[in-house]
Amino acid sequence: MEMFNSEEMPTLDVLVAYGIEIGLTLLGAFFVLFIGLWLAGFVERRLDNVLGKSEKIDKTVANFIASLGKYAVLVFTGITLLGQFGVETTSLVAVLGAAGLAIGLALQGTLSNLAAGVMLLIFRPFRIGQFVEVGGQSGTVKGISLFMTKLDTGDNVRITIPNNSVWGSAIRNFNYHETRRLDQAYGISYDDNIDKALDIIKAVLAADERCHKDPEPLVAVKGLGDSSVDIVVRVWCNASDYWALNWHLLKTIKEQFDANDISIPYPCRTIYKGDE
Template sequence: MQDGAQTTAAQGADKNLDMAVTFLEGLAEKAAAYLPSVVGALIVLIVGLWVAGRVKKLVAAGLGRSGRIDETLKGFLSSLVHYGLIALVLITTLGIFGVPTTSFAAIIGAAGLAIGLALQGTLGHVASGVMMLGFRPFDVGDYVEAAGVAGSVKHIGLFTTELATPDNKKIIVPNGKIFDDVITNYSGYATRRIDLIFGISYADDIDKAMTLIKSEVEKDSRVHADPEPVFEVDSLGDSSVNILCRVWMDRADYFGVKWALTKAVKQRFDADGVSIPFPCRSVYMENAA
């Protein structure tokens, strides 16, 4: 009895051993069949990720050499290319394993469309930010008016632009509103023109007043000689003869010249007896009968 039990146990152990060997052989055959695909996928993945990183650096370097591309836009575009190449590498890797990449690409496209529709407002601001950073309608430090607000540009981002008003209020404006509106860049050119109107009495000498204005303009070294200043009678008002003083200066001197000339001409008129009329109202009173 004991010998029979031992024989049965030995036969069972041999059977289990045969099953294990058979399983390992089958597993080895399957592994051998998939080994080229696995090795190829790993090679594609490693090389693809390396190439994506190198292309990102090359794109960033190329955009940096242009001199007109903002750092924010440079980083965004290079990252966009980088992640696009990574997605292509992953799809190629899955294709090596036999995954139907057409369906996978369709799923990614459908998901991208859904996300785009859900975030169309935000993505619109991003698109406007990319256009602004690329075409540069204004730079940081410029004084601009757009989307119903005005101020000095402090920061241009992909989503919003930060402005500071003359009294130092912080304004955050979505890029879509700025790019879809008329943009007035007061700092766009190196020089600016200012038109000052000085009203004199109808009884005063026009030529004398124009000579006094011209002499005060010539004293200010900030006023440009080219284009030449203009002094003309602009209009005949209800109570004054309005003389136009048109001068050019560097844009940084705009307000300084405006305030200085306004004060200087008023003081010169006072000193030389040229009057600046102001509105008067006459009141007639009738005695009751």
């Protein structure tokens, strides 16, 4: 609005015209603000409902994307409002873009963790409660956020890992499948009966219900070591039974070997002394 000097006092018609112009501007701004706020809420609710119904998208990611949609509409609304009052929005957008670039460079590490967190929540290589090995650490997953992943070790130590380190490394999920293969190795003396040792191990496996019959357990001679005949044992079981079965088989097979005179030899080395 132009200022009037004392020599050019506005007439009533001019004042009315300016009043109408200002009123229309304020009315238009109010209308834009009302529509912008309504549209922002509608976009947020719509995205949250649509993404929340997908089983492949985590609820946290759905909320995050819905919030991004809401704030994008609010930013556009703010720029439109400034345009209503005569502000040059082109230069403002350029300034906001430069500021966004500067902030992005300053927060590069944080933004990379955010991007990695979104990828983890979308692709779900592991879930809360599963035992995993990520970023050189292993433990039970206790939390997955947009910036970090929390693990609890077997001795109840909390490990917090930035998501960038998790997504950027190999992920081993020990509970992804319902079943796992348990591998063990035993060594018997060269003087022992190999077939007898194999039958003992097979009997122990058959007596334990945790050992799956399909696929059939494998018990075979793996190789001839320096001081023992090496036997390999491969048996499938439920992932939840893995460690309990492993410890039980080690103890039971050793006891059955002792009861049937099958020896597990100590490593030995024969040294020949040359003639003096």
